[in-house]
Amino acid sequence: MRDNVDSMKSRHAIEGRFRQRVAVVSGGAAGIGRAVVEELCREGAAVGFLDVSEAGTAVAEELGAAGHRVAFLRGDVRDRAFCAAAVEEVLGRFGRIDFLVNNAFSFTSKGLDVTHADWERVFQAGPEAFALLAQLVAPAMRAQGGGGIVNVSSISAFIAQPNRWTYNAAKGAVNTLTKCMALDLAPYGIRVNSVSPGWIWTQEVDKAAGGDRTRWEPVWGQYHMLERCGEPVEVAAAILFLLSEDASFITGADLAVDGGYRSLGSEGIGKTSSFAGSK
Ligand SMILES: NC(=O)c1ccc[n+]([C@@H]2O[C@H](COP(=O)([O-])OP(=O)(O)OC[C@H]3O[C@@H](n4cnc5c(N)ncnc54)[C@H](O)[C@@H]3O)[C@@H](O)[C@H]2O)c1
Incomplete structure (x- = not known):
């Protein structure tokens, strides 16, 4: 299994499934978003990615040096003027927009102690920004006769x-939101889907592990049938599938990319259960 993931990560040649295509990706400087940017580039697309982190500069330089068409737009997706200017910039540079991957999100996790500012942050960076970017790219997609949008959700949406x-x-x-967008954009040939990842080893998870993957992956891996956490490139592969022509009859759907997390019941992977059925 890991061998497959490693070979996915080391593919560099431009393979061309998305040649002549242009994508906008939010949160493309790290983690899942970065893997999406890299995979789209590798498949021949031009990519404009938005990120609040300066780390995007190095990502864009690296991809540009490898011959890919890429633009880094630095800013916060909660800033409506920034999003509008970023989409304009991508259109100006690459001439069209075929795909949108809404990925940047706030990891703000609060319960009984939640404040108004917390709600504002998480909903503005999340569903509101997802909707805004879709509104901004939809006219170009509509004029071109269609497009694809993938919203990055989570197992957390369900539990x-x-x-x-x-x-x-x-x-x-x-x-x-994904389902509502899919309905309203279907007449324009724009398909809208979501992916719901399980635990994917990115900087946020690594931070929670205190950088100790060897210690924590065996623990968190048990939440998944595959007994491991996922890699960003595995989520990117599912997103690219949903954007591709192979998914031409898929819209309004959610694709679990979670190693079996959501299909498990309270018994987990069964290691603590002694009942194995009647013989
Ligand atoms: N890592 C996981 O286990 C996991 C699981 C399920 C879902 N997800 C979802 O996947 C997506 C990506 O998560 P990740 O783990 O790759 O995160 P990450 O922290 O590795 O990367 C997120 C990127 O988004 C950028 N970003 C965050 N807020 C932004 C904002 N307001 N404006 C612009 N850029 C912003 C960050 O700077 C960063 O570069 C998120 O929607 C997250 O909720 C992650």
């Missing part, structure tokens, strides 16, 4: 977790 009112409610909203 209760401790002290997660904000994050889980915002992810739940993303899934409902």
